[in-house]
Each structure stands twice: as structure tokens, then as C-alpha cells.
Amino acid sequence: xxxxxxxxxxxxxxxxxxxxxxxxxxxxxxxxxxxxxxxxxxxxxxxxxxxxxxxxxxxxxxxxxxxxxxxxxxxxxxxxxxxxxxxxxxxxxxxxxxxxxxxxxxxxxxxxxxxxxxxxxxxxxxxxxxxxxxxxxxxxxxxxxxxxxxxxxxxxxxxxxxxxxxxxxxxxxxxxxxxxxxxxxxxxxxxxxxxxxxxxxxxxxxxxxxxxxxxxxxxxxxxxxxxxxxxxxxxxxxxxxxxxxxxxxxxxxxxxxxxxxxxxxxxxxxxxxxxxxxxxxxxxxxxxxxxxxxxxxxxxxxxxxxxxxxxxxxxxxxxxxxxxx
Amino acid sequence: xxxxxxxxxxxxxxxxxxxxxxxxxxxxxxxxxxxxxxxxxxxxxxxxxxxxxxxxxxxxxxxxxxxxxxxxxxxxxxxxxxxxxxxxxxxxxxxxxxxxxxxxxxxxxxxxxxxxxxxxxxxxxxxxxxxxxxxxxxxxxxxxxxxxxxxxxxxxxxxxxxxxxxxxxxxxxxxxxxxxxxxxxxxxxxxxxxxxxxxxxxxxxxxxxxxxxxxxxxxxxxxxxxxxxxxxxxxxxxxxxxxxxxxxxxxxxxxxxxxxxxxxxxxxxxxxxxxxxxxxxxxxxxxxxxxxxxxxxxxxxxxxx
Numbered sequence: 001x002x003x004x005x006x007x008x009x010x011x012x013x014x015x016x017x018x019x020x021x022x023x024x025x026x027x028x029x030x031x032x033x034x035x036x037x038x039x040x041x042x043x044x045x046x047x048x049x050x051x052x053x054x055x056x057x058x059x060x061x062x063x064x065x066x067x068x069x070x071x072x073x074x075x076x077x078x079x080x081x082x083x084x085x086x087x088x089x090x091x092x093x094x095x096x097x098x099x100x101x102x103x104x105x106x107x108x109x110x111x112x113x114x115x116x117x118x119x120x121x122x123x124x125x126x127x128x129x130x131x132x133x134x135x136x137x138x139x140x141x142x143x144x145x146x147x148x149x150x151x152x153x154x155x156x157x158x159x160x161x162x163x164x165x166x167x168x169x170x171x172x173x174x175x176x177x178x179x180x181x182x183x184x185x186x187x188x189x190x191x192x193x194x195x196x197x198x199x200x201x202x203x204x205x206x207x208x209x210x211x212x213x214x215x216x217x218x219x220x221x222x223x224x225x226x227x228x229x230x231x232x233x234x235x236x237x238x239x240x241x242x243x244x245x246x247x248x249x250x251x252x253x254x255x256x257x258x259x260x261x262x263x264x265x266x267x268x269x270x271x272x273x274x275x276x277x278x279x280x281x282x283x284x285x286x287x288x289x290x291x292x293x294x295x296x297x298x299x300x301x302x303x304x305x306x307x308x309x310x311x312x313x314x315x316x317x318x319x320x321x322x323x324x325x
Numbered sequence: 326x327x328x329x330x331x332x333x334x335x336x337x338x339x340x341x342x343x344x345x346x347x348x349x350x351x352x353x354x355x356x357x358x359x360x361x362x363x364x365x366x367x368x369x370x371x372x373x374x375x376x377x378x379x380x381x382x383x384x385x386x387x388x389x390x391x392x393x394x395x396x397x398x399x400x401x402x403x404x405x406x407x408x409x410x411x412x413x414x415x416x417x418x419x420x421x422x423x424x425x426x427x428x429x430x431x432x433x434x435x436x437x438x439x440x441x442x443x444x445x446x447x448x449x450x451x452x453x454x455x456x457x458x459x460x461x462x463x464x465x466x467x468x469x470x471x472x473x474x475x476x477x478x479x480x481x482x483x484x485x486x487x488x489x490x491x492x493x494x495x496x497x498x499x500x501x502x503x504x505x506x507x508x509x510x511x512x513x514x515x516x517x518x519x520x521x522x523x524x525x526x527x528x529x530x531x532x533x534x535x536x537x538x539x540x541x542x543x544x545x546x547x548x549x550x551x552x553x554x555x556x557x558x559x560x561x562x563x564x565x566x567x568x569x570x571x572x573x574x575x576x577x578x579x580x581x582x583x584x585x586x587x588x589x590x591x592x593x594x595x596x597x598x599x600x601x602x603x604x605x606x607x608x609x610x611x612x613x614x615x616x617x618x619x620x621x622x623x624x625x626x627x628x629x630x
Contacts (some may be wrong), residue, residue: 056528057523058528059528061458066419085530086530086531086532087530088530089527089530090528090529090530091530093528094528095525095528097521097525098521099521102520102521102522103520103521103522103524103525104522104525104528105522105540105544106544106545107543112613116526116529116531116539117529120529120530120531121529121530165525168525168529172529175336186377229328232528
């Protein structure tokens, strides 16, 4: 069995607002093995990004994070002091952001922004850093890297900027890369290129990756395992193939059902009815019950427990569906 | 054929030619009022730097002053003397020389005062906006309280408690003007802080103070530049007001405002020139500073372009 890299136990993140407590992440647990790519899927506001920022302890007031432990390489990040945390961020765990238009500082050259990471986390001297910067740019497929190091972000296109962001994320050889919707802001042709690039670089570096997205196509392409989040809870996890082929949770079914298929002769898509409930006013019991086609009275009473299914799957539903889609 | 990186890249030959070719320079040169403002400011700086070596008299040096020369009118009026082109005041001090020396003090207070209040206000604004929480509330509530009084009133109060003096004046003016910087910078900081490159800097493990200096501060400088330029004028004016009211600079070091006050006492006795020339000088100086400040405000605000 592969080595366990990250284990998150019962992570909860609350935001205290004037209108009450918002539980953005509600007791989620998941794990990640070395070299594994975990896809976290969910709608906007389902807590995907907050969960990962909570792992890095980058949640700000009025957010409060609690957990039974966030074990990274056997060390508990939740109890680490701030100084050690600075060493983890970037060096051990780095992030790729959604919008390449704003994730680079417009006032500094590409080179100096990559160098900043190397300055912090490596012992390379000036010359070594320059060489490494150029090497990184070449690695992410930017031609003429020495020249390009002196360019500013506005001289780059969106796809190229995202390549630079990836280069920065990989600069210090991290073990874990958290990619927060890395391709959402890019157009479709560039998306495919960037995904292919990330896939290749991550596997070559032997790193693990958490891929946060609302795009099932992206996840089904890259992830080994999938976790589906809804209203701050993980409702279903499992190996990619099983989750896509025979989703057990009605929400996952709904998500897959709302994707147009080339093969089927559909006149209309089947959207999930209703709206995502406000996190301030979650339904008691299963958060999905008001929208669920199979909802029963028991669903409105109690939060469904996690049920282990065969093949490493688990689902939080009173009535998991076991037949194929 | 040169590659695109060579023709458009940032590896241009010299800094100077880059400045000369920049959009900023072009806009500046095609804006007559900005050029006029700059000329006035450069003129004032020249007056301050070389004026004292050119003017006929050192008005602080009692040996050079002759009471018999008191109230000489400017050239062109009966009884004038070529030695005193703009006339003299009640003690026989040359108005032109007093202007030059007074301008020195006024500009010193304007520029140094703005620098101090800029540093104080910007620091507080950055900290306030970046860290938020209780500290932010505290700083901003103090700012709110200050803003609920007319600033000249606070300065007047502080000066009457401290007494006259250039150092005390700087403290009083800083105490009333840091607020503007702090509030503006705080607002900008909140905006910059939400940008992903700041989050990215946090994610790569950069300590907060380095993020503040390297990533936040450079992105809020435009408003600081604009505010500072306009504030130099405001400071000179505030100093003039305080001096006019008799609580500003010491009488032995007359600034432009104090010169106006000295002249005002005898304005209706027919000695109009003692007050009018310093007054005009202040007006032109502030006008020039404001012209340049307005240009900078429009130029550095991308939404107005």
C-alpha cells in the first residue's frame, strides 16, 4: 500500500458573522497517499477552497478552524507553531490559484516572482537561482526562458501566466500541490494543455495533488480518487472510475446527470431541482434532502452516517444507490 | 530579424531614455497646466536653493537691517529705493529677501511635514487594512474621531498648548493629516489584500511584514503620491493659517504666513505691499502645486484614462 501523505480528521471551519455562525466546512475527513491525485468536486460555496485553506491554516478572522488532527507526513499541522508553518507553506505544500490574471503581482518581473520562492525555501546562490528559474520556465513550456524571466505579467497571456504560476508552485519541489480551480479562468483549448502539463509534472516530481474544481470533466481526466462536497460535507468519496460510473449519492448522480452527453440523444438535461441552501439556514438532517428525488422522512431528521461500500467507496446517504448509471 | 522579446522586452538601453519615451512623460508634456504647475514648483525650489545667495539682504541678520529703511514702497512708487525692489516692512527688512527666506521655511514645513505624516499614516493604514480586527477598529475609530473635528481647530489647539516652533508645528500638522493617508491606504490595502498574488505570497510562506512591504505597499503607492503632492500645498496653507493666527512659526523665523500677518497689521495704514507680496507668493505656489497634483491624480488613476 502506498505511503500516506496527508490525513485530515474531522476538519471543521466556522465563520462567525452578524447573522449567525456559518459552518463552511463541517467535519470532513479524507486522506491522500503519496503520488495520488485527489479531486474535490462541488458547487460554489460547498467549502472546497475553505477546506484547503484550513489545512494550510490560512483562514482569517472571523474564521475558526478545529479538527481532530491534520497529519502531514506524520506531523500534525493543526498544532504547529506559526514559524514552522511558514516553512511548510511553499516548501512542502504549495498552491496553484484559479485566476492567473491576479495571482501574479503586476509590479514585479516573472523572474523575481519565481526567485522569491527560491530565496525563501532553497539555499541556492544568485547564479543558481537564475538558472533554476530559467529551468522552471522551460519545464512549463515557455520558450526563450532566459529572456522571458525579465518580462512582466502583463506581457504574458492567461495560459502563459498560469504556466508561470505552476512553475512557482513547483519551484521548491513540494510534496503536495493544492490546485484550486486551476483551469477555470482559462479557455477550453488552453485548459487541456495546462491539465496535461500539470499531470505530467506532478507525476514526474512524484508529488501528490489535491485538485479542487467544479468541473467533472477536469476531475475525471486527472484524479485517481474523487471526493464530492455538498454544503461543507463530503457526501461521497471513492476511486474515480466507480464514482463516475456508479455514483451512490443522489447528489453525485444529479451532477453527472446535468452534463450533456454526446452519445445519448437527450432533448433536455436533467438539472438538480431547487437551490443550494444558505449555509446560515441549513436544513436539519441531510443538507441535500430538500432537493433529493429520493428523500424520505428520515432524511430530514438525521444527518446520514458514512456508509462504507465495496471498492474503497464511502457515501453519506440513507439510501445509497448501487446500480450503475 | 529581431525577436519580439528583443523589440518589446524590458531590456531597453537606459533608464533615462525609458522615462523620456514613457506615456507618463508624453501626457505630462501635452498637458499645459501640469507643465505650468511644474514650472512654478521648480521656480520655488530654485528660490529656496539659490535665492539666499542672490537677494540683497539676510532678514534674520540684525546688522544688515536699518530702521531708517522702514516702509519703503516697491519700485515704481514715490520714495522707493532700487535696493528694495518689493519694498520694506516696519523694521526696514527687504520684502523680497524675506520672501525668499520665508519660502524656505514654508516649503520645508510642507515637504518634511508631508513626508512625516505620509510615513505615519501609510504605516498605520497598511497595518490596519492588512491585519484587520481589533487593531483596525481602534486605528479607524481614532481617525473617525479626528475627522469629526475641523483639522485646523485641532492644530490650533495643539499649537496653543505646545507654543510656537517649527518642530511643534510639524507634530501638530502630522497629528491632523495622518488620518487621510491612513484611511486611503487602508482602503487600497483591503483591495490589494484580496488579490490572489497576496494570497499566493502567503501560501509560499512569506512572512506578513515582507508581504506588506514587497507586495502590498508598491500597489498602493499611486494614491500616496497623489495625496502627498496635494498635501504639500495643504500643509503650506495650514502653516500659513496657523502663523497668521499667531501660533505657528517663531517670529524670528518668519514663514510666508507670518509675513502676511505682519503685513496685515499695517495693511490699512497704506503699507499694502508688506502683506500683498507674500500673499501673492503663497497663492501662486499653492496654485502650482495643485495644478501638478491634479494632473497626477488624473494620470495615475486608470479609471479616468
